[in-house]
Amino acid sequence: MIPLTVDFFADRDTCEMAEASLTFDGAMKAGIAQDDLLDKLERLSSDAPSPPIGLLYGSGFEANPGMLDAVAARWPVLGNSSDIIAGVKDPVRFFETLRRLEIPHPETRATPPPMLEGWLGKRIGGSGGSHVGPAPATHSDGTYYQRQVEGVPVSLLFVANGREITPLGFSAQWPSPSPRSPWRYGGAVRPAGLGAALEERMASWVAALARAFGLIGLGSADFLVQGDEAWLLEINPRPGATLEIFDDPGNPLISFHLDAVTERKLPSLRGMRDAAASAVVFAEHGVTIPHSFDWPEWASDIPKPGEHIARNGPICTVMAREKTTDRARQLAETRVRDILAAVSGS
Numbered sequence: 001m002i003p004l005t006v007d008f009f010a011d012r013d014t015c016e017m018a019e020a021s022l023t024f025d026g027a028m029k030a031g032i033a034q035d036d037l038l039d040k041l042e043r044l045s046s047d048a049p050s051p052p053i054g055l056l057y058g059s060g061f062e063a064n065p066g067m068l069d070a071v072a073a074r075w076p077v078l079g080n081s082s083d084i085i086a087g088v089k090d091p092v093r094f095f096e097t098l099r100r101l102e103i104p105h106p107e108t109r110a111t112p113p114p115m116l117e118g119w120l121g122k123r124i125g126g127s128g129g130s131h132v133g134p135a136p137a138t139h140s141d142g143t144y145y146q147r148q149v150e151g152v153p154v155s156l157l158f159v160a161n162g163r164e165i166t167p168l169g170f171s172a173q174w175p176s177p178s179p180r181s182p183w184r185y186g187g188a189v190r191p192a193g194l195g196a197a198l199e200e201r202m203a204s205w206v207a208a209l210a211r212a213f214g215l216i217g218l219g220s221a222d223f224l225v226q227g228d229e230a231w232l233l234e235i236n237p238r239p240g241a242t243l244e245i246f247d248d249p250g251n252p253l254i255s256f257h258l259d260a261v262t263e264r265k266l267p268s269l270r271g272m273r274d275a276a277a278s279a280v281v282f283a284e285h286g287v288t289i290p291h292s293f294d295w296p297e298w299a300s301d302i303p304k305p306g307e308h309i310a311r312n313g314p315i316c317t318v319m320a321r322e323k324t325t326d327r328a329r330q331l332a333e334t335r336v337r338d339i340l341a342a343v344s345g346s
Contacts, residue, residue: 004044004052006037011316012302020044032060034067041071054078056257058239062089063125063142078261079217080237087213088235089125091144097212098232103205105232106224107147112139120146127236130181149231151224154192156202157246159218159256160210161264167203168253169272170194171242172325176282178312187279188242189329190272195228202230209235216264218243218257244300244319245276274321277328281315281339289315289343298335315339 005018008028015021022040024032045052054076061067065085068077080088087093095108113119116135123131124142135145153173158165169190176186194202206221213235220240222233239257247253251267259265291305301317309315316339320331 001053002049004048006040006044007058009301009303011300012304013300019049020047031063032067034064034070037067038070038074041075045075056239056254059127059236061085061238062127062236063123065089078258080215080219084213084215085237088209088215088237091122091124094234097209101205101208101212103208103232104230106149109145111145113145113147118148120148122146128241129175129183129185132183133181146233149224149226151226151229151231152192154194154223154225154230155188155240155242156206156221156223157218157240157242158203158206158210158221159253159260159266160215161260161266162214162216163211163264164266165203165207165210165215166256166266166269167199167206168256169246170199170202171245173242174329176280178282180312184282185241185280187277187329187332188245189277189325189332190242190245190275191325192225193325194225198225198228198230202232205232206235213237217261218253242278244278244317246272248272274323275325275328277320277322277325277332279318279332279336281318281336283309283311283313283315284340284344285311287315287343293342296335299339309343315343 002019004020005014006022006024008024010021010023022044025036052075055071056078062085065082068082071077091108092110095105098105116137119135121133121135121143124144155171155173157168159168170192171188171190172192173188174186175183178184202223215237218239220236220242223230224233243253256267287309289303289305289307295302298319299316303309303315318332318335318339320328320335322328322331
């Protein structure tokens with residue numbers, strides 16, 4: 001398979017890998033516009049050497065899953081349908097389902113609590129942690145409220161076939177705070193270092209939700225973990241940010257996803273011996289990417305030479321593999337600093 005891609009970045013390595021690559025109009029914070037999406041997909045399809053097999057989507061559709069219905073009228077959608085995404089991302093339906101299935105979760109409500117202290121405000125359909133902040137004093141449409149719980153952020157990557165799941169692995173995550181986004185996603189490391197009994201319990205909760213909502217393909221479940229207790233926060237019903245640290249060239253995750261979506265086939269469990277981490281490099285101030293910079297092989301999502309990255313914008317992603325999780329995370333964080341020093345000219 002040769003990909004055709006459209007996103008907000010058109011990173012250099014994405015463009016080099018793809019048969020053709022286009023960029024959405026407008027700014028990423030405004031989201032994907034349906035007309036622009038359909039126009040870009042039509043252009044890619046009409047210029048392709050053979051008819052595309054379908055759309056494999058990432059983030060950006062949770063806030064407006066109905067866009068996928070417009071896509072599905074023209075091309076197959078290789079992932080969860082708009083109805084499934086809408087159900088998982090509807091806080092009332094989702095957390096009522098958690099209560100019915102007796103899955104632990106933080107207290108959540110659609111209206112502001114009487115006292116805002118100790119509560120978070122979250123935007124429906126948001127991703128990457130940038131949609132999370134202290135509970136706002138003024139309620140707005142699309143915001144729900146969740147009591148803040150202390151714990152380590154942990155994510156389970158899984159593949160589902162609508163009835164059951166194969167857990168692919170747990171990762172521990174950390175934030176990269178900015179003034180406006182104190183819980184912005186910063187990176188992840190695997191394995192998460194949880195006990196086998198807790199992992200089995202958490203995976204059983206996700207399996208129950210996969211059956212309840214009919215989830216298919218790759219997805220992830222976000223938790224907070226403290227000791228031997230865990231609280232489920234949300235399900236991301238599409239491929240997510242931790243794919244790189246779990247991918248294996250011999251058994252690529254994309255094949256797991258397509259098998260589950262098209263044939264409802266699940267892979268067998270697999271073990272991964274080493275530890276791996278990835279981290280997003282955010283600009284500490286506005287930077288212009290040097291033309292002479294020789295990007296290391298452990299960097300991905302690489303911007304083009306001469307491209308300007310605004311303060312707090314993502315520059316690239318770095319990867320690290322080591323024998324232990326501590327060493328993998330330390331190496332990833334060192335590589336973040338190396339990239340920042342290199343592109344800043346210091």
